[in-house]
Amino acid sequence: MKNIKFLFAAILVSLFLTRCDYVTPKKSTVVIDTAIVYQRNILIEDYTGQKCGNCPYAAYNLDSTIIMTYGSKIIPIAVHAGYFAIPDLSGFYTKDYRTSAGTTWDGWFNMSSNGNPAGMVNRQDFLAVTNHKQFTDWYGIATNILANLPTMNIKITNSYDSTSRNVTSKITSKFLQQLDSTYMLSVVLTEDTIIGNQDEYIPYNTGNAVNLPNYVFNHMLRASFNGAWGDTLSTGPHAINDSIPKTYNLTLNSNFVAKHCNVIAFIYNSVTYEVVQAEIARVTTQ
Numbered sequence: 001m002k003n004i005k006f007l008f009a010a011i012l013v014s015l016f017l018t019r020c021d022y023v024t025p026k027k028s029t030v031v032i033d034t035a036i037v038y039q040r041n042i043l044i045e046d047y048t049g050q051k052c053g054n055c056p057y058a059a060y061n062l063d064s065t066i067i068m069t070y071g072s073k074i075i076p077i078a079v080h081a082g083y084f085a086i087p088d089l090s091g092f093y094t095k096d097y098r099t100s101a102g103t104t105w106d107g108w109f110n111m112s113s114n115g116n117p118a119g120m121v122n123r124q125d126f127l128a129v130t131n132h133k134q135f136t137d138w139y140g141i142a143t144n145i146l147a148n149l150p151t152m153n154i155k156i157t158n159s160y161d162s163t164s165r166n167v168t169s170k171i172t173s174k175f176l177q178q179l180d181s182t183y184m185l186s187v188v189l190t191e192d193t194i195i196g197n198q199d200e201y202i203p204y205n206t207g208n209a210v211n212l213p214n215y216v217f218n219h220m221l222r223a224s225f226n227g228a229w230g231d232t233l234s235t236g237p238h239a240i241n242d243s244i245p246k247t248y249n250l251t252l253n254s255n256f257v258a259k260h261c262n263v264i265a266f267i268y269n270s271v272t273y274e275v276v277q278a279e280i281a282r283v284t285t286q
Helices: 002-019 055-073 100-108 135-145
Strands: 042-048 074-080 118-121 152-161 166-175 183-191 194-201 209-217 220-224 231-234 243-251 261-269 275-282
Touching (some): 055 074, 074 100, 074 261, 152 261, 152 275
Antiparallel strands (some): 042 118, 261 275
């Protein structure tokens, strides 16, 4: 009798299980806002030289004030060019930090001929011949530019072969607004943490030069991937979201320290020379 009851109970359980459907729980759907906020960056060119006693003050201002305030929005290039950059092989200044691109820019934009330290912020006002900006004005100009939305975006992807010392840089330029002008793309190499000799007037603008034997140079222009003026990005018209990829290669000089080097890309108007966007990326972290 007990066996019959047990069998009956087992049948009821079996029937119950076969009548129950297994329901897979639904996964919740999460909607993520994928909108990208593009950053407006500013190219600041600091025209300098190791024999320029006032030039360290421009470098200090760039690093401790402007970059400290705006961070990655500032893309700096220290261009050693002109009289103050000429080495004295028999004296204190034996290193030559000049570059072909830097010398070309210096002459075309009349930078060192108007006195150093000075520079350009996004190369503004070239047609008005007022592009030569005192370093004390850089912060205010940068602040005004950053109030505007970016018209373009640049993405840099670098790969580095430590054996050949070759840098391959993939640059993707994207139009964020409808633009009609012809735009150029320049790609250059800079290096940080270079130890060398530098004059410094103490205090500023007194002519009392002190020779600094262990001065740290940062943002120094070292080479160009595509010449002084770059190459044509596009002749327009340009629609929103138009994207243009380009690839460049450069073999590092044996004196360059790869982990201290950066690739800088900037886009400028072919007529006004004004820079509309710039970007920077490390060559390697190793």
